[in-house]
Amino acid sequence: MDTMMGLINLEHEHDFLNELTYFRCGAAVPFAGRFRLIDFTLSNMAKSDIHEIAIFTRSKYRSLMDHLGSGSDWDLDRRHGGLFILPPDWNDPTDISKGDLRYFHNNRDYFLRGKSDYVLISGSQFISTTVYHELFQHHLTKGADVTLLTTTYDQLLPEHDACVKVKTDADGWVSSLANEPKNSHVFTGVYVIRKSLLLDLVDDCIANYKNHFFMDGIKANLNQLNVQSYHYDGYSAIINSIDSYYRQNLALLETDAYKDLFFKGEHVLTKIGNQAPTKYLEKSKVSKSLVATGCVIDGEVDNSILFRGVKVSEGAVIKNSIVMQRCNIESGAVLENVILDKDVTITRGQELKGAKEQPFVVAKRRKI
Amino acid sequence: MDTMMGLINLEHEHDFLNELTYFRCGAAVPFAGRFRLIDFTLSNMAKSDIHEIAIFTRSKYRSLMDHLGSGSDWDLDRRHGGLFILPPDWNDPTDISKGDLRYFHNNRDYFLRGKSDYVLISGSQFISTTVYHELFQHHLTKGADVTLLTTTYDQLLPEHDACVKVKTDADGWVSSLANEPKNSHVFTGVYVIRKSLLLDLVDDCIANYKNHFFMDGIKANLNQLNVQSYHYDGYSAIINSIDSYYRQNLALLETDAYKDLFFKGEHVLTKIGNQAPTKYLEKSKVSKSLVATGCVIDGEVDNSILFRGVKVSEGAVIKNSIVMQRCNIESGAVLENVILDKDVTITRGQELKGAKEQPFVVAKRRKI
Amino acid sequence: MKKECVTMLLAGGVGKRLGALTTSVAKPAVPFGGRYRIIDFALSNCLNSRMYTVGVLTQYSPLDLHQHIGVGKPWDLDRMNDGLTILSPPFTVQTGGNWYLGTADAITKNMNFIDRYDPEYLLVISGDHIYHMDYDKLLRHHKEKQADATISVLEVPWKETSRFGILNTTDDLRIYEFEEKPAQPKSNLASMGIYIFNWKVLRDYLEKDALLSESEHDFGQNILPAMIADNLKLYAYRFQGYWKDVGTIESYWEAHMDLLKEDLELSLNNTNWRTYSHDSNFPPQLIEETASVAHSLVNNGCVVSGTLNHSILFENVRIDKGSTIKQSILHPGVRVGKNVYLEKVIAQENIFIPDNTRISASMDQEPIVLSQENLKAITS
């Protein structure tokens, strides 16, 4: 049976989330009440019968490692295969590779050892709940060299500016990859490639002093390669800025979006926290909010997202805000258009207010 | 119940094994036919009811990560606790810590989060098969600040030169830690310390620009601390040079040493390879040798160690040598006083001969 | 491989008095507290007390229970050389399965499992109580007293003593008498069904007891009285804290209402004594604009558009607009339509309650347990 190995390439994802990415990489940023960005792509892979997943990451990966643990929460704590965090280098003085090509170059044996002939590559910024079986089948049936997962957004948003846009012919063969502002046919960053071709392209890129596998190996060779597209039409979001992060979180408070993302596809696997169900006390007044477990709420919460273990005391008010794990909002505190990183305490009576266009972000473990 | 967390600190272990440590850290070097050096201390910890083990390591750790995997072979693939490879830094510009203190400093929350009040610290160069229950009990009973595991060697060998030597009073309280050449009472690098004291000493060391926790935090403060010793009298070896590595491997070919190390204490846990039993063919002539599984032998092997999956063809001769995983010794080849790293092929009729005092080392994947 | 202490968790209870809640699942597998099963409390106690060698004895309707326990991952009991082992009756006999005759018989039939670990001590617990307890403290107490057996006890109100097995002890808690449901109690120390034995001592008693045809092969009825008669050192260990036998519909409902109290000794939010369970990875709950939620526990995957008061929602429950849920317990996957009114109701897994349904029990009535079957009768 033809199978795929997985690769989550974080090398070219910038630490775009300011305070939220001071001490963690973007892939490890909390999202939607109980997840981290990487959970979506990792779950999709795990549910697509991909049992061998490598992650390319250079720095600030400890919170990622903490989150992933042995991989057991994604059923990836395997004796054969499993989850591999691959470092970029080897202290090899003869190594001339650059960018993400260093990872490919220095972990060549990882790819060779794997039994799969195909590699599914993804970043962490495309949020969806799906499985990749049909994408893979499409790739095999079309006999493509590379197949890109693409989608279309009715409304182009600022976060789509940075995406590669796709033009295809009637059969789905890709004719152009460019940063066209008005093209709503977006490459999601997810693609399938034959392993042997991948390694050949890597060698080519390194020999020519390149530094970006997708841009230099695939996009630049679009004429020589048979690149297919496979269209994904489920719910999805792209998160690559504070603005898109804030907006796409709050977008899930609309019932339809919530159900489309979480109840149409597969369940998103994440680190199990073993929190108790959330406890609503006498004075709690919660509306249009996403609330994780382990919270104890005696205040007012509106149009907001509470992560695990948040405490909202009597008389506190939270509006249009994202409050991460174990924050403690003391009585009388008022938050509006705010993002609190985890373990923040907002003391009694304190008021914080950001703008809808620019939420006020508080770094973790602060007491204000 | 009082419990310990484990720490394997590789920061101050040099890459002493020349060719064998070009691409791996010393802790990951193969030993005794099927193990890696780190297996001994890791197994001892795992069998001592230590369920949370951190490893401090900076570079060349990929083969270590490959070896450890999810930790399942040591029963450390746990949801609560488990195995943590901790990086030294955090891209924190205000960080002034140095040496192994950077790890302690930047992973302070790891220690705080652990539920154990005591930490067992070890390197990877002390080879023994034991459990630390009695050491821990001794530490608690004596009410010591720190308890060092010590041992005595009848004959001082070159590898003991680099060790810290210990003097104690009649009650086992340590009065001196020094590099005395003739003192045969050796500190093994294994010790127990109260977590809160550990963190206090770390802060002290950092404030004073120190760079070595044991030397600067414990040895230098010997007068202020109550340091106990606990004497280990089972079989053990210290490996910190090519010479000691070679000698201590071959020492296990003596039946008594073999049985003392492997059959008196606990089984040493290691990565499971799922090799078939070793197959001896018609012409095989093996004597005084340690042979792992998965080998196919049709030649002559004497006073040597064969790791997993080694092939020895008809007419090949191996003497006083260490041959690592998956080496292929073609027919008529002759090896004497040689160490072959893994995946080496010795072609038909080739002869290699090193000296007993300086074995000839061949780096991995070479074909000669 | 030798282990100091082996734990045997008796999870074979039929739970007849829980009525409809146990028609298809064993009592230990009954959902509890918004995200747990009853047995999670005992299993989590094992993990938190570092009791890692656990045999779980099942017999009645074990499919759901086995599926829930699996290989023990949530409790970190999927271990190489010990961990959790499910012991079904056929483990023990070559002639087909037999029900266990009593609590002691259940241990006797699994002696070969216990002997594999050659333990000093055997801890016996049951899988159908709600409590947090550090079994390691019990074990240390047992060792300090150099006891042959130690029984965990709870002070119960004197008027309730007749419902329990009562232990009569000297001042230093040495047990000289065991009375099952005494009419004239001399003590209010009730046995919690949690025992530690010196395994060698117990083993002898079990072997002797197995030969007695008139014995019920029960710890309380036979083994403990025999030990007391032989003047062995039996001690009581005083447990303090919340402990509830959820053996009836009423007590099951009461225990849930207890959880809504703010000052309960047992806290599900206690990070030093977590209760572990499976997690189906539902997304966080969505509380809609029209919702009003107070005095309630709500789990992941719920979507609430109605009013909740003094109620517990397990995962993936939906409450539509205009509905009011009071003093009720809704098991996983329950769907409540529009303008429904429920009061003092326990709705079982995956039930769909149609629009405009009104079901309520009055304060002095037993809660109404809804199943797919009786729902039709009630609403038609």
Next chain:
Amino acid sequence: MKKECVTMLLAGGVGKRLGALTTSVAKPAVPFGGRYRIIDFALSNCLNSRMYTVGVLTQYSPLDLHQHIGVGKPWDLDRMNDGLTILSPPFTVQTGGNWYLGTADAITKNMNFIDRYDPEYLLVISGDHIYHMDYDKLLRHHKEKQADATISVLEVPWKETSRFGILNTTDDLRIYEFEEKPAQPKSNLASMGIYIFNWKVLRDYLEKDALLSESEHDFGQNILPAMIADNLKLYAYRFQGYWKDVGTIESYWEAHMDLLKEDLELSLNNTNWRTYSHDSNFPPQLIEETASVAHSLVNNGCVVSGTLNHSILFENVRIDKGSTIKQSILHPGVRVGKNVYLEKVIAQENIFIPDNTRISASMDQEPIVLSQENLKAITS
């Protein structure tokens, strides 16, 4: 959760003809090949064929078997939502355990387990054969033929056909007749007891068959003939490679001697088709100065000072000086004293063979199986 294909591994065999080897363990748990148990071959085939949803049906003496399989870690079958599940008879009935009446009955009694995964296909295999097989290829063949059932077959020598269930097929391998041990065979295609069914189709036949009091509730005897009679599409799938039923002492010994051949189709060293098993973490074997080892398989933890020829040593075996072992199989933990001579002997686990013992079977005799009991008789 839906799975395309569920595998049911029948591991309940008694293995009577293996005599002393199965007095205390089920046939699938009998040691094989120096480090395996017989069932490891089927389980490793599952892993290598990516068949991850496996029910293992045990009944006879399952303790060792359960302990060996554990939670399925060595085969990577300790998974969250599927993986390996041990199904003991009491999973199925509320009235106590019952033996399975036949192979089909074993499946019938576990329908609720299978239905949990709502599979398209059911793969049925047994745990007592030695072979490497890619079940995924079988499944693809089944799908290509759009069959209702596919049976894996092996060409056997014509003179041996009377020992097997023989399938008579048309040229394109469609089965039109099944003959159990025919005297006048029309074909030499023997059933290997490995089936793939469309689960919905099989389910109907099983339900009907369960009601027939005269049925043996066996696939070969009842289900397949009924399907053929109804003109369903049954196809044979030709297996090529080494396959051995180690059902007798003689064939068990022969299969071991096969392993010593250099050109055997089945190689334990095949890195593309590994056979997985437990590993007790013994150190590498020590071959001493006085040893002579040829034509043998030796596992970890052995210390050999004597002479080995055409023999298999499981882990942790000791052979002292002056002893000679020929054509023998020594199970884990066997200790052989000085100046012992063994030929064509199978020594069971942990036996100690005293100095100067001589035991041999001649070439035309069945191998001698040594147990702790008969050893005393033989050597006294």
